[in-house]
Amino acid sequence: MSQSQEGGRPPASEPLELQPFESCGQRGEIVRQESEQQVAMDQAILKVERLSKNFGGVAAVVDVSFSLSPGELLGIIGPNGSGKTTLVNLLTGFVRPDSGKVIYQGKNITGHRPYKIAELGVARTFQMVKPFYQLSAFKNLIIPLYSSRVKRLSGGRYGDRDAVAIDLLEDVGFERDSSVPYKVASSLPHGYLKRLELARCLSLRPDLLILDELFSGMSMSEVASTLPIIEKLNSEGLSIIMVEHRLKELFRIADRIIALNFGAKIADGPPRNMMNNDAVKAAYLGSEED
Amino acid sequence: MKFRKERLDRGIKARCDDIFALSSYREMSYLLFPRVLPVAALLILPLLKGVIGMYWEKVLMISCTIALLALSWDLMASVGLISLGQALFFGAGAYITGFLNHSFKLSPIVTIPLGTLGGALFSTLLLLPVLRLRGVYFAIVTLTFPLLLSRFIETTKILGGTEGMSGLSPLPSVWVEMYVPVLALIVCLFGFRRLINEDYGLVLQGIRDNDRAVMSGAINIYWFKAQAVFIAGVAGAFAGSFMTHYNQVVGMASFAMDYSVMPLTAAVLGGVGSFAGPAIGAFVLMPLSEVLRAAGTLRVVVYSAILIICVVGLPEGAFHYIRRKYHQFERMVDVG
Numbered sequence: 001m002s003q004s005q006e007g008g009r010p011p012a013s014e015p016l017e018l019q020p021f022e023s024c025g026q027r028g029e030i031v032r033q034e035s036e037q038q039v040a041m042d043q044a045i046l047k048v049e050r051l052s053k054n055f056g057g058v059a060a061v062v063d064v065s066f067s068l069s070p071g072e073l074l075g076i077i078g079p080n081g082s083g084k085t086t087l088v089n090l091l092t093g094f095v096r097p098d099s100g101k102v103i104y105q106g107k108n109i110t111g112h113r114p115y116k117i118a119e120l121g122v123a124r125t126f127q128m129v130k131p132f133y134q135l136s137a138f139k140n141l142i143i144p145l146y147s148s149r150v151k152r153l154s155g156g157r158y159g160d161r162d163a164v165a166i167d168l169l170e171d172v173g174f175e176r177d178s179s180v181p182y183k184v185a186s187s188l189p190h191g192y193l194k195r196l197e198l199a200r201c202l203s204l205r206p207d208l209l210i211l212d213e214l215f216s217g218m219s220m221s222e223v224a225s226t227l228p229i230i231e232k233l234n235s236e237g238l239s240i241i242m243v244e245h246r247l248k249e250l251f252r253i254a255d256r257i258i259a260l261n262f263g264a265k266i267a268d269g270p271p272r273n274m275m276n277n278d279a280v281k282a283a284y285l286g287s288e289e290d
Numbered sequence: 291m292k293f294r295k296e297r298l299d300r301g302i303k304a305r306c307d308d309i310f311a312l313s314s315y316r317e318m319s320y321l322l323f324p325r326v327l328p329v330a331a332l333l334i335l336p337l338l339k340g341v342i343g344m345y346w347e348k349v350l351m352i353s354c355t356i357a358l359l360a361l362s363w364d365l366m367a368s369v370g371l372i373s374l375g376q377a378l379f380f381g382a383g384a385y386i387t388g389f390l391n392h393s394f395k396l397s398p399i400v401t402i403p404l405g406t407l408g409g410a411l412f413s414t415l416l417l418l419p420v421l422r423l424r425g426v427y428f429a430i431v432t433l434t435f436p437l438l439l440s441r442f443i444e445t446t447k448i449l450g451g452t453e454g455m456s457g458l459s460p461l462p463s464v465w466v467e468m469y470v471p472v473l474a475l476i477v478c479l480f481g482f483r484r485l486i487n488e489d490y491g492l493v494l495q496g497i498r499d500n501d502r503a504v505m506s507g508a509i510n511i512y513w514f515k516a517q518a519v520f521i522a523g524v525a526g527a528f529a530g531s532f533m534t535h536y537n538q539v540v541g542m543a544s545f546a547m548d549y550s551v552m553p554l555t556a557a558v559l560g561g562v563g564s565f566a567g568p569a570i571g572a573f574v575l576m577p578l579s580e581v582l583r584a585a586g587t588l589r590v591v592v593y594s595a596i597l598i599i600c601v602v603g604l605p606e607g608a609f610h611y612i613r614r615k616y617h618q619f620e621r622m623v624d625v626g
Contacts, residue, residue: 092506094502094505094506113505113510114502114505114506115505115506115507115508115509115510115511118505118506118507118508119508123506124506126502126503126506130500130502130503131499131500131503132492132495132496132499132500132503133499133500134495134499135492135495135496135499139492140496142489142492142493143492143493143496143503143504143507143509144507144508144509145489146489146490146492146493146507146509147507147508147509148508149508150508161489200503200506200507201506203507204507204508
């Protein structure tokens with residue numbers, strides 16, 4: 001544990017007040033409605049209530065609460081070790097919380113098994129890519145396409161999974177007529193594997209997509225070509241949570257940002273307020289009192 | 291006139307290694323030959339019993355049962371479950387079959403199917419709580435189950451105790467004795483190879499490669515693992531059921547380490563993950579061990595030495611090596 005914790009961690013349940021609006025100078029900034037996030041609070045697709053998780057003596061996630069309205073793109077930022085991935089693991093059932101609730105589409109899914117949560121329509125990518133290395137790219141997608149969720153959504157029939165898989169790969173930027181979709185996953189470059197992760201999630205036809213550092217390890221051009229895919233999914237009404245270190249890209253497309261530090265939520269608001277938020281600045285750069 | 295070398299499979303392989311574009315009988319026979327050859331050999335060998343003698347026919351039959359156990363091992367390995375206890379399947383099938391025949395005097399036509407399914411079900415239920423374990427942890431648990439069961443039978447004196455159950459019904463004829471294991475092996479071999487390349491099999495392979503990604507694909511991996519263990523159990527328990535009636539006796543030897551070690555060795559020797567490999571391995575190992583009987587006490591030494599040389603020389607397994615070489619055959623073509 002380092003300096004900024006003694007420097008005064010803010011009370012976990014109430015995030016710091018946000019700075020008034022100032023231009024944050026982002027290119028291509030989209031004007032968003034201030035009230036947008038309040039409107040759909042009641043019919044939130046995901047509601048997280050006072051979620052906590054300790055690993056031994058380390059508090060990985062502390063009393064985090066937030067909610068996500070349908071169609072919203074929520075960014076989660078924070079320095080290394082601030083509990084972002086643990087939060088994703090808690091939401092998707094890979095780690096059981098010590099306390100708190102996760103309510104998805106009005107259903108309490110706290111502590112459910114990962115496959116059950118995925119079955120309900122929450123798809124996630126892994127920060128460390130987890131393809132099936134020995135299978136070709138399109139066959140990677142056959143596995144989620146085999147799930148009962150996909151069967152249910154396509155009216156009780158699986159249909160031609162190979163064709164669906166190739167279509168999905170094309171959606172995330174695999175060239176359909178090249179040999180890339182047919183290559184063994186272990187021979188694909190990292191950027192393709194990242195997009196394969198995205199396609200694996202999309203194959204479940206999710207209602208909520210959680211991207212855990214999708215852009216990490218991607219080149220600038222790969223990020224540039226993936227960004228529109230996410231924007232398009234979001235504009236089609238898909239709710240997305242993005243854990244991301246590439247703040248510039250994230251701030252361009254996110255509706256709202258949550259900042260974590262030492263497992264606790266320190267800020268919550270539109271992206272343009274984040275850069276000027278003292279708590280966020282302190283978390284990333286260290287605060288002067290230290 | 292100019293010539294250059296061209297691979298025989300040039301033009302056949304389209305995009306993937308497992309999608310072929312065939313345009314002539316010649317290309318078809320190129321692919322069919324390695325598949326038809328072993329099947330034909332297996333079907334013809336029992337007919338030659340006058341030539342090669344009943345002793346070697348028996349070796350063929352035992353090779354088939356070990357091959358079945360090796361296939362069952364390979365199926366579990368393709369889900370990521372490394373088993374050191376195939377004897378569990380063998381013994382469970384053997385004892386259920388023996389018990390049904392001994393106590394209820396049911397005919398082998400009934401007891402073998404019941405023993406096969408019952409043995410597979412029993413083993414699956416036994417392994418169900420440990421399916422969460424991976425790697426060596428799962429292996430160690432499977433190692434203990436056959437030991438545990440044979441000691442359990444020994445101490446409680448159930449199912450004949452140390453004596454076992456003898457005087458069981460013989461199989462109807464010598465043709466049944468020879469052809470049933472051969473046919474079972476062919477069905478299992480091609481069935482498993484088909485199964486693993488189906489979408490269902492891809493899910494199984496996915497669990498081996500990366501179980502967390504399968505979980506996040508809305509698939510209950512424990513349910514799939516249990517199914518795979520059951521299917522593998524059917525192959526293994528069938529071998530046990532059949533041998534029970536062949537030997538007309540069932541005893542604690544059905545849980546012997548041999549039935550765990552031999553399939554594993556066959557799989558490693560032949561090449562893990564191909565099904566054909568473990569079958570080939572069994573057909574190398576079993577006859578080899580018979581041939582080496584002439585070496586007397588040195589048998590185990592020679593046997594082990596050959597094994598070590600094979601594993602060091604061909605770590606990928608015999609089958610993968612043969613397949614690679616077969617696909618590298620070249621012909622001369624006229625380019626002039």
